[in-house]
Amino acid sequence: MTIGELAEKAGVTPRMLRYYEQQGLLTPRRGSNSYRLYEDAAVELVVQIRELIESGLPSRLLRTVLPWLGHQDCNTQVTCDALSREEFAALREHIRSIDRRIEVLSRNRTAIREYLRLMSADTHGDGRHSGQT
Known part of the structure; x- marks a missing residue:
């Protein structure tokens, strides 16, 4: 292509x-x-x-x-041997950064789901939610 x-x-x-x-x-x-x-x-x-x-x-x-x-x-030993100490450390830090982002995203997803669940339970028959005018 x-x-x-x-x-x-x-x-x-x-x-x-x-x-x-x-x-x-x-x-x-x-x-x-x-x-x-x-x-x-x-x-x-x-x-x-x-x-x-x-x-x-x-x-x-x-x-x-x-x-x-x-x-x-793939052979993990070959992968590790191919990295300098600095690259190895940078990749480990990048994994920690990804893990932190995953935790934050998971918490936000849970909070938004809960908000939607509450709004769904609070929906009036006309489709409006409490607090809407």
Whole structure:
């Protein structure tokens, strides 16, 4: 598929795909016309890259761990050996940061669900809630 097709399917811009390529995160093959061409599996990869970058993982660390993500059969020792102490520490801190965000999001989800449950129980027959005018 072309860069435009991948961008549309993955929900990113072609410019973002070129950035991922520049950072060594994505490697398209080239057609006879030198256009970038991508396999269908690139959609899932681009979504994973985008989500990890949005989570705050720097592209330099993403480049290091990306080959190992989503592969249950990878050798963890090889992954750990490939990391510097600084990268290892940064990845551990990133996991802690993700865990904190998950906790906050879970609390907010629970609070919003409870609010909706209360509002649903308090709905008048005309669809209005208490406190609405």
